[in-house]
Amino acid sequence: MTSIVRTATPEKPRAKRSGLSLPQTFTIAWRAILANPMRSVLTALGVIIGVGAVVALTSLGGGATGSITSSLSDLGTNLLTVSSGGGRNAGPPGLVRTGVKQTITMGDVEAIAAIAGIEGIAPTMQKSLQSKFASENSGVTVVGTTPEYETVRNSPVETGAWFTESDMLGRKRVAIIGYQVGQDLFGNASPLEQKIKLGNQNFTIIGVMPDKGASGFSSPNSQVFIPLSTYQQRITSELSATGEQTVNSVSVQGSSKEGLTEVQTKITELLAQRHKIEDANEYDFSVQNQADLLKSLNQITAILQVFLGGVAGISLLVGGIGIMNIMLVSVTERTKEIGIRKALGAKPKDILTQFLVEAIVLSVGGGFLGILSGLSLAYGVGSLLNITPIVTASSIVLAFSFSAVVGVFFGYYPASRAAKLDPVDSLRYE
């Protein structure tokens, strides 16, 4: 036996660094996730939906606010809007309000026009109708108004001309069409002098508005302007309790910015007197200026943001609990693997990071998928509603970091359970 040729005791290998490196931990975690892709996606679903909803809602909300704000400033300068219904019912001009009794009469309009400090006044009525030319159709908002609308609402035509006082007096059937209406009905051909149908009435096009950009729910590009008198005769009219013609709203341009509040007060007093209402809470009309509108818009935005924050918080909580739940199951299922790894030299810290990194990869991966689905949702819904979503880098970064925090927070408990497992018990686990 002594003559056996013995090889020298093999050299002990020496590592340059000690312990598991982070990239290796990532590889282990990634493979555990890929081992069961369906389950991993379902685990991260809470985070995916939460982050997706927040990204979609913030970018759509931002887009809508942006478009409303920009259309408000496009409306004209020093603008006041008088409309039917109490202050609480009043919304931004351009939004069709239903269910509000029309209370502003033509007599009111004339009385307002007589107030000092007013540069111009444009009463409007509006209605959604179908427009037709040959075989082409386009859904439009027909607006009946006066020639002063051009200056009061800062709306010059691009080609042709606005209708005139004599068109008003003659109740002419002439129309100025928005950019999109022209595109829909005539393509690249000139719409001027063409006859279109609004509802069942024929109108001659005398002007075309410039492209005002797609902005929100009621695009100015889909408007068609006709003389108010023609509107009341041919489209629709509504009489007040006293039998007078009414209008939906009145745009009033003040001569100066400084005098605007005073004009607003005067109009309010005048209408209160004319409508014989003393209690301000009972007013059946409202007088708003742009500043008010912007203020209430900002209030809505602020409420929306608090609401979104709540949605984000709750959905990330739910998503985090989902991850913690599955990670706990996963630790139990992989008890034997943990035992084997410990027998081979894994430290508690190595096992802890392995499961923690797995939870983080799941939730950050969920956050990534959530951002992708949120963005597609925002652009999908945005194109339907004609809103360009505004995606800020900060919201993306926030979504990412939140999902990472969720991963750390909810992954820590299962991971520390795994790290504390006894190697003997784990190896015996079936």
Add this chain to the structure above:
Amino acid sequence: MTILRLSDISKTYKMGDLDFQALKGVNLEIDAGEMVALMGPSGSGKTTLMQIIGLLDRASSGSYWLRGRDITTLSENERSEARNSEIGFVFQAFHLLSRQSILENVEVPLMYAGFTAKERRERAFAMLEKVGLADKWRNLPTQISGGQKQRVAVARALTMTPAILLADEPTGNLDSRTSIEIMALFQELNDEGTTVIIVTHEPDIGDHCKRVVRLRDGLNESDRLNPNQHRAIAVGMNAPNASAALRGAAL
């Protein structure tokens, strides 16, 4: 040179308010290069002792010196490090990581030791060559036979060049022909200088070791040298090991 010294080791398992003393003061001293069979009837405490030697578990009392170092005072992290570098485990149920390839399984101890990917790959591949499974390196554990799994486990146990190779019933799940192959592998490794401790209740496996330590009811029963250690001759083994085994047998 003494590689391992256990003195008066006892182990009490607590099950609720019931205590069970599995080891009642075991003494054992093993020199470098030995090949020891740890035998005894079922329930005599072999696995318990093995887990204490392998630092998977702590003795309730007694002292344990490994390569001259007092093990009882080690922290949890130091025990992990010692398991990683001083101990190589081979289990009855193989205990390979089922999702990892064979090569990756052999790499695991190297990974926890902090070797780079390239170093791991080279070293693990060399180990697979040693056990004659280099051509299977891509396979998953489910794609190879029981005997081959046990060889992978041996390769994995050896990859850090441990002080002791600990095998608990390594042939328990194998047929007799494959068992002999695995014993041939252990003998070859022992010939190369590796200290091997094999827990077994099969007399035939004990006959293949130089020394047989017997336990009964948690106490030493006997400790004998085997005057005529059987040499395992593996039939149909892969080239390098087969030749080594045959060389050993011929002498």
